[in-house]
Amino acid sequence: MADTPHTQTAYPELIANTPQSKSALDSFAVRPPNTSFNFQLDQEEILLMLRQHPITQNKWILVAILMVALPILFLSTSLANTLPSQFVIIAVMSWFLLISGLLFEAFLDWFYNVDMLTSERIVQIEFTSLLFKNISTARLEKIEDVTVTSSGYEGALFDFGNVKVQTAGATDEFEFDNVPHTNKVSTFINEMLEEQENK
Amino acid sequence: MPLGSLLSPTSIVNVNDLLFTAFKVLFLMGLIFYLVFSLLVLRQEEEMSSTLITPLRGVIRLFGFLHVILTIAVILFSYQYLLH
Numbered sequence: 001m002a003d004t005p006h007t008q009t010a011y012p013e014l015i016a017n018t019p020q021s022k023s024a025l026d027s028f029a030v031r032p033p034n035t036s037f038n039f040q041l042d043q044e045e046i047l048l049m050l051r052q053h054p055i056t057q058n059k060w061i062l063v064a065i066l067m068v069a070l071p072i073l074f075l076s077t078s079l080a081n082t083l084p085s086q087f088v089i090i091a092v093m094s095w096f097l098l099i100s101g102l103l104f105e106a107f108l109d110w111f112y113n114v115d116m117l118t119s120e121r122i123v124q125i126e127f128t129s130l131l132f133k134n135i136s137t138a139r140l141e142k143i144e145d146v147t148v149t150s151s152g153y154e155g156a157l158f159d160f161g162n163v164k165v166q167t168a169g170a171t172d173e174f175e176f177d178n179v180p181h182t183n184k185v186s187t188f189i190n191e192m193l194e195e196q197e198n199k
Numbered sequence: 200m201p202l203g204s205l206l207s208p209t210s211i212v213n214v215n216d217l218l219f220t221a222f223k224v225l226f227l228m229g230l231i232f233y234l235v236f237s238l239l240v241l242r243q244e245e246e247m248s249s250t251l252i253t254p255l256r257g258v259i260r261l262f263g264f265l266h267v268i269l270t271i272a273v274i275l276f277s278y279q280y281l282l283h
Contacts, residue, residue: 024255037251038249090273094230097233108240108259111234125251127248130240133246173249
């Protein structure tokens with residue numbers, strides 16, 4: 001008889017039955033492969049990693065599109081012809097450099113601000129500005145309540161919202177903002193809590 | 200210097216040149232500030248990728264370095280053509 005993989009049987013039903021995430025860019029990543037954090041415990045495994053729903057980042061994409069369009073508009077005006085061509089080339093190069101920098105910063109902000117449910121605890125990693133980070137954790141047994149709220153018509157359309165986790169620890173409340181599949185997140189956490197109680 | 204020579208068409212051209220040079224210097228200073236920003240982003244990326252280790256770590260790191268290198272290249276290019 002073939003052995004059932006450990007990861008398929010060690011977790012509650014929904015977690016075990018949800019396919020493992022394949023892309024590192026997923027905003028709802030189940031057991032993300034080759035992913036860890038620097039304060040992870042020995043036996044700890046990431047079961048769910050959440051980022052903000054990609055649709056909430058649309059303002060950056062719109063700003064970038066507008067910024068890309070500006071030099072095209074500028075070059076079609078008569079003012080561009082009065083400036084030395086070398087200066088125009090340098091100005092356009094600098095402008096595109098600025099766009100790439102702002103987009104890169106926005107991407108880092110989205111990619112590395114994550115909320116996680118592990119086999120031991122919930123973890124929130126927040127980078128608030130260029131050089132400040134805030135890491136909060138709470139063991140599963142400290143969780144008291146999980147509340148799901150929707151994020152308006154966009155949230156209803158694209159299935160994302162906020163998940164509030166009340167704990168008895170030092171950080172008394174965790175808020176996972178604009179995360180996808182909020183009901184699934186809530187079920188995942190509740191399943192882990194039940195598992196914890198049955199131990 | 201007689202007042203008439205200050206208002207001659209030649210001196211107006213010189214004032215324009217002076218303003219344009221000042222603008223170019225300010226532009227270059229802006230790029231140097233941007234280099235500081237790109238180095239800060241690189242430092243931030245290093246901190247982020249050492250906290251959360253993902254398969255995209257190498258690609259993101261490469262993009263951070265490319266961003267700094269491109270900024271230096273634009274500064275050198277600007278220095279060569281704007282101030283020389």
